[in-house]
Amino acid sequence: METFEINGLQLTLQKQGETRYSKVSYPLRYGRYAELRTPAHLFQFNLNGELKFITGRGRDWPNPSEWLKRTVTGDWVYYSAGGYDGPFDCFGEYYIPCFSYPTNNINSCDPFEEKAVVSAIEAAGLLHEELARLDLAFLSAEGRKFLELVKANPPAELLRKAATISEILGDSVSVLPPDTRHVDYEVIPLIVADGCLYKCGFCRVKSRLKFKERSKENIERQIKRLRDFFGNDLANYNSVFFGQHDALHSDPELIEFAARRAFEAFDLKNSNIADPRLFLFGSVDSLLKSNGATFDRIDRLPFTTYINVGLESADRETLGRLKKSITAEGVEAAFAKIADINKRYERIEITSNFVFGPGLPVGHMESVLRLIQKHFDRPSPKGAVYFSPFFDAGDSLWKKNIKREFYKLKIKIPVPSFLYLIQRL
Ligand code: SF4
Incomplete structure (x- = not known):
């Protein structure tokens, strides 16, 4: 110094x-x-x-x-x-x-x-x-x-440079997983697959693109340009985010390829910050279709991996109101699988999101609590549950009391539970 x-x-x-x-x-x-x-x-x-x-x-x-x-x-x-x-x-x-x-x-x-x-x-x-x-x-x-x-x-x-990142990625990153808070949102973004599966009516951050995997050549190109973009400061990064909204739906071989190439090309082994982490989003469908071999593969990566899955609700009426094309049964099955993966894999944590706000059907919060309590009868440190504030401009009183409302909910949940503030790259 x-x-x-x-x-x-x-x-x-x-x-x-x-x-x-x-x-x-x-x-x-x-x-x-x-x-x-x-x-x-x-x-x-x-x-x-x-x-x-x-x-x-x-x-x-x-x-x-x-x-x-x-x-x-x-x-x-x-x-x-x-x-x-x-x-x-x-x-x-x-x-x-x-x-x-x-x-x-x-x-x-x-x-x-x-x-x-x-x-x-x-x-x-x-x-x-x-x-x-x-x-x-x-x-x-x-x-x-x-x-x-x-x-x-x-x-x-700085503004000119900032604008080049979406050009390198081929899209802008409108939302980071809540788990990236563990590294203060300091992630190197890499798009493995565009878009998402559902295009939910309520969502304000969805990509305009349909779900489609990127080719290995495209991923290599992004990595090369990202290395130049981050330059000397690459040494201050230990984490990668795989965009966009459902990278877990990609071929497991592509996920492994991108993770290993990123780890090597960004020289994360020699980062100034220890504990490399990989963050990505999953969905009910990508989670349910992923088998043990996929998670074995992810678990062997040189990262601790966090996968965040937007479940939103376990109540049919609420899912309909949100215009999210998944079923309450799918959410039940996905949550059971999340609990199982979190128990079985030390280096993988799957977290989930539910909406939280006034004006949702009464069955919504009942369904969420029932689901969580069914799978956790004792406190567990893994498998954080995030609640995304979901409100209109007119709900100012609710917004004012949100912490109080959240605490009432939190004490009934035996896993870490937090509010999710949507943050972009
Ligand atoms: S909530 Fe997730 S799955 Fe639904 S539109 Fe938004 S990004 Fe896509």
Whole structure:
């Protein structure tokens, strides 16, 4: 680690963050990074010299332990500590991500309306001009090289880069599985199959494309371009997300091919962060058609694998209301299989989602609780169940009371259960 002072700015290179993701109630950085401390802000950069985090240092910053993160697609996400009642029981994390785009967010506050947060983003936009005015001659070669990298990545360049990721993938990633919270949503995306099977009426994130596997050549092409896209910062990733909405429906041989190629090409064995993870979505049909040989194959991959399955409800009337073309019997069978796989495979966790909101038929929540309690008569640490807030703009009272409603439900469920906030790449 090397630190320099330049005109009241403090630059620190090669900072070593944590090497394993963990859940803590204070700001923690992972992998290697650099930071620039100005009187008003702390800017943190990835290994490509691209701005990644900002924390305000002034008294007007909402909370000293909160920060802004810029995602690879150029979104700003604000990490809120959640006030006095802490978010851990609801979300399984100590921070609530607040998005700068519309989603099923249940938080009533909008940090992007806070003056200090807006100013921090504006200050990031001006940082390059400030750096351009500095005389860097007395810095070490390493310090100069890093600041040149930062200067080569002004906001317009970051936006241009962010736009290329959907071009590389051939589609945009509108939703990440809830399990990616375990790695703070820091995943390398790779599309193994487009679209999904059902095109449900209620879904706001579905791809316009029909389900179709990508060819091995296409996957190889994506991997090669992703390696260039992530560049030096690839070393700070330990996880891959297989898009899009039902990668589990792909041929198991293709899943294994993509996983092993990604692991090798992204050099995850030597990542700065331990415990490689693979995330994907499944569905009732893909889960029921997958046999033991498929899961044996996934279990042997050099990843711990998380598969998230959208079940939504075990009630026929609710499934009809959601316009989801699966049956309550299919959901029952899928849930039984999820419980069985979670018991049998140490390196695979299958999680499930159900909708949660006002105005759903009374049979909905009864069916979900019956299903869960039938398969779990004692607490189990595996097989988290996520509840996706599902409400209209007019349901503001329900939105205000959602945590209370959720806690009433949570105490009846013997597996980890959380609210699912939809987050895109
Ligand atoms: S809920 Fe899942 S299966 Fe249904 S349309 Fe959305 S992405 Fe497709």
